[in-house]
Amino acid sequence: MAACIAALPARAQVWVPAWTASPAPDRKDGTPDKPVQFANQTVRQDMRLGTSAKALRFRISNELGVAPLKVSALSAQLAGGKGKPLPVTFDGRNDIVVPIGAALLSDPVPLSVPAMAEVALTVYFPEPTIAVVRRTPLRVAEGKVAAVADTVKLSYLQNVVSAVYAERATKPTIVVALGDSITEGATATRGSHGQWPELLGTRLQQVCPDQFVVLNQGISGNKVMDPGRSHSALARLDRDVIAVSQADQVILFEGINDIRHGGAPEMVPGRNADDMILAYRQIAQRLHQHGIKAYAATMTPFGGSERYEPVSAKTRTTLNTWMRGKDSGFDALLDFDKTLRDPTRPESLPDNITRDHLHPNDEGYVRLANAIDLSLFGCRAK
Template sequence: MTTWAAAAERLGSLHEVTVRNVVRTTIGGTGLRVRLTNAFGAEPLTFGHVHVGVPGSGASLEPHSNRPLTFDGAPEARLPPGATALSDPLPGRVLPRQRLAVSVHLSGPGTLTGRNRATTGDPGFAPAYRSPGDHAADESGAAFTEEVAIWHWLDALVVTAPERAVAVLGDSIATGVGSETGHGWPDLLAGTLALAVANEGVSGGRVLTAGTGRSAEERLTTEVLTKPGIGTVILLAGLNDLGHGARADDLVAAYRRIATKAHTAGVRVIGGTLTPYAGAEYHTPAGERARQTVNAFVRDGGAFDGLADFDTALRDPGDPARLLPRYDCGDHLHPSAAGHQAMAAAIDPARLTARGT
């Protein structure tokens, strides 16, 4: 099952480089496997070497922790455009909430598929370090002189464990924008409930059309449901659509399709109400009316297996179209750290662990 994940965004191109991606598991398990992606590549990618180690200080690794991965027994992985590759399992156990460094050597040129880490408030945590050449096997961090806020080509970490994972299908609110602590509500959910959580948020992401990544509807089938062990999806996306003039009826129809596709795959769907955003740059009276219509459907439309009423959790009782001031990071769109905590608390754990539809 999936213990960590990132949604795919198109982020430029690189050539003959090693990237040390630093991530954190949600739950532990055995037989760690790494999934790489070439989601947006126009040409094949060749990864010469991929290693997994335990981070030390900066880009350095703990002594004797860096282990090579293989792909169908070979050290090299070649991914055609749009493809993913799942490594062979590593012997041993990884722990819950364990930091791991996945060092990926790109041999030759390639399109960068990754995800921006929106917040950097976690002390001592950087998403990735880059170095020219092949340094995947290095335990020293000396070659990794460039620190970047992007995870590169890393699609998921997979372990063998009895639990099922929860995927969050969302936008920048899922990635943690606004939380000065560096932890968004999916991170808090994973830590509080000891759940495996796959964060499939994309900053600027929409439900109906592509943005920096695919549309949420497309990502459900190409990215979320293809990851091992997903038992429940929490859907919270649509504000960016409304901000660009989408109609409530179109969002509702997309929500119905998303729920149907998930149910066909045996996956439950928790519907999240769209959070208040009056005062945000793209808020309009028409968008607010559409938000209310969409939220009425999420609460009472019968398409979902449960409700996460983020709107009620975050709104100002005196002005329900707005975030409560202490839950507002300041842009009137993204929740503050306290707001992300309130969102995590709004989810019923029993709904996440139930099986079947």
């Protein structure tokens, strides 16, 4: 007997990523006597969405976990206490255990959100927990509470949310920033959304409303080729870009952590230019296989930083020259080196846009975002 299959009603909407954060191994944010990150605590994370939404879904990640992840009492609302918190469930359940190596996607939450608005997700951790998604600004309260107040000081810690998906009528063009701490925005003012990918997203929203989303897949300490504080860009490309982001265009902006020496006492030399070119080409080719455009961003200066030395400086110059050439294999170039370098000291950042001679401050991030030609992505002012 032939099986009778009833067609489900078609949905006119699509689900697109509106915010992301890459999974990252435990950064040891705890203390020696309390190595876990959360234990009997409620955590609130405010995430600014890159597009408007008619409903939301949250992706809870334990992909790099070493133990099952137990979370409960999840709720979401517009940040700032606007509206009633709505439960975030998974197949109708508000208490879940995410297996090791897995991620769970929530049921749709009927929360309407305008573009560039903040959504607050509150999660209770009933047991000692090590969260394995990159650091973001969080508010942490002791015990199980219904809401974490705005007055709770922001902390910069790892959490468990790796993506927020938005339901909308059509898919926008999605741009992914893949990089290290400069892309993550580790030195931006906490809670300011002052990272250059977020600032770029704001510019695109102002000029071409609801046509683009910029996702930040930067991780502090990340390298292109080798593992370190996190999986390399080569290793995480499929998970963080191809599988999760629905990317149309990717900006690759990293390499400084690869080419600098390993620091005292070992002083291990960094990667050479030939190694790096191989890795860059691999990333561009793998993105092209999936119909994704790949943009290279030149490495910014780090003269005067703690691990600056002539060999790695020469490698940076060699790689930037190669990126500016015609045979890099990338679809376009963003010359961040030219944007940020001190014209009188081209191996250094201007003193007024950095504290450590490596990372830009808020003003430096603004310069990066404002220097990008929006027409590169297909956004043109009318």
